[in-house]
Amino acid sequence: MDHFLYFFTFQDSSIAFIVIGITLLGIGSAYVGTFSFLDKKALLGDAISHAVLPGICLGFLLAGEKNPIYIVGGAFVSGAIATFLSSWLKENTKLSEDTIIASILSIFFGFGIVLLTVIQKTGNPEMAGLNQFIFGNAIGILEEDLWIYGGLAVLIILTLTIFMKEFSLLVFNAEFGKAIGYPMKSIRLLFNVLMILSVIIGIQAIGVVLMAALLITPGAAARFWTDKLSVLLVLAGIFAVISGIAGTYISYVIPQMPTGPWVVVSLSLLALISFLFAPKRGMVYRYFARKNYLRKTKMNTFSKVFSKLQKKENPG
Numbered sequence: 001m002d003h004f005l006y007f008f009t010f011q012d013s014s015i016a017f018i019v020i021g022i023t024l025l026g027i028g029s030a031y032v033g034t035f036s037f038l039d040k041k042a043l044l045g046d047a048i049s050h051a052v053l054p055g056i057c058l059g060f061l062l063a064g065e066k067n068p069i070y071i072v073g074g075a076f077v078s079g080a081i082a083t084f085l086s087s088w089l090k091e092n093t094k095l096s097e098d099t100i101i102a103s104i105l106s107i108f109f110g111f112g113i114v115l116l117t118v119i120q121k122t123g124n125p126e127m128a129g130l131n132q133f134i135f136g137n138a139i140g141i142l143e144e145d146l147w148i149y150g151g152l153a154v155l156i157i158l159t160l161t162i163f164m165k166e167f168s169l170l171v172f173n174a175e176f177g178k179a180i181g182y183p184m185k186s187i188r189l190l191f192n193v194l195m196i197l198s199v200i201i202g203i204q205a206i207g208v209v210l211m212a213a214l215l216i217t218p219g220a221a222a223r224f225w226t227d228k229l230s231v232l233l234v235l236a237g238i239f240a241v242i243s244g245i246a247g248t249y250i251s252y253v254i255p256q257m258p259t260g261p262w263v264v265v266s267l268s269l270l271a272l273i274s275f276l277f278a279p280k281r282g283m284v285y286r287y288f289a290r291k292n293y294l295r296k297t298k299m300n301t302f303s304k305v306f307s308k309l310q311k312k313e314n315p316g
Contacts (some may be wrong), residue, residue, distance in 0.1 A: 024242030053112025136207030
């Protein structure tokens with residue numbers, strides 16, 4: 001109980017920074033992930049989240065320390081290369097999209113692990129905690145990190161809000177948008193940039209392995225509750241924030257516990273609740289609705305049969 005009160009009353013300013021950071025991260029990632037989910041590009045987010053690891057390692061090697069500017073820059077370049085390769089291979093080869101994404105994911109992540117091993121063997125004392133980028137450690141977020149990651153999260157949220165109509169056209173009817181004069185290729189490019197940035201802002205807190213879950217699961221869970229895009233985005237943001245804070249609190253209470261896995265567990269629980277109990281789409285709701293429908297159908301059939309029998313017995 002003492003840990004709970006200490007954490008959520010923000011007696012330590014560093015905890016306040018962490019909660020603010022995970023909140024901004026959750027909203028930004030959920031917004032981008034919801035559009036990606038609706039656009040059926042969920043696997044691309046997974047590929048990008050794994051592909052940024054080599055960039056993180058190269059940024060560290062260039063800076064000689066965990067400089068957030070170098071790490072963000074390296075991760076962005078690595079993620080951009082992976083995204084470009086995915087699009088180029090899809091347009092210029094006969095490979096299926098899932099094959100391309102699986103190849104890029106494994107190759108980039110494997111190269112990142114090799115670089116991480118090389119860094120560990122250099123004996124650089126600044127490398128302590130670098131492997132936390134794999135599974136995430138929100139408690140390790142510092143004030144200077146918050147300015148960079150939080151600033152990027154605010155940029156993502158504002159961009160998606162301002163260009164809501166354009167991104168809606170992109171995911172629902174890109175051909176129609178092109179026909180009425182919208183530059184859909186530029187909009188797609190901007191969306192890919194936002195997706196890369198959303199992965200980058202989560203690498204410290206959630207980790208590259210599990211970042212895809214924070215992108216996709218909130219939108220997928222929220223989809224059970226509504227058909228309206230604005231409500232869907234709000235619900236996805238709320239789910240991401242709740243799970244992010246829950247995972248951060250658990251990693252704070254239990255020493256050496258990575259944040260990412262607990263965020264994913266919390267998200268999975270919310271998704272399971274949505275899957276079971278959401279109105280109209282939830283399995284429990286649909287079960288009782290179907291049961292009620294069958295009961296009414298039987299009653300109506302019985303009433304019709306009974307009415308016909310009565311007419312036969314009393315023809316006058």
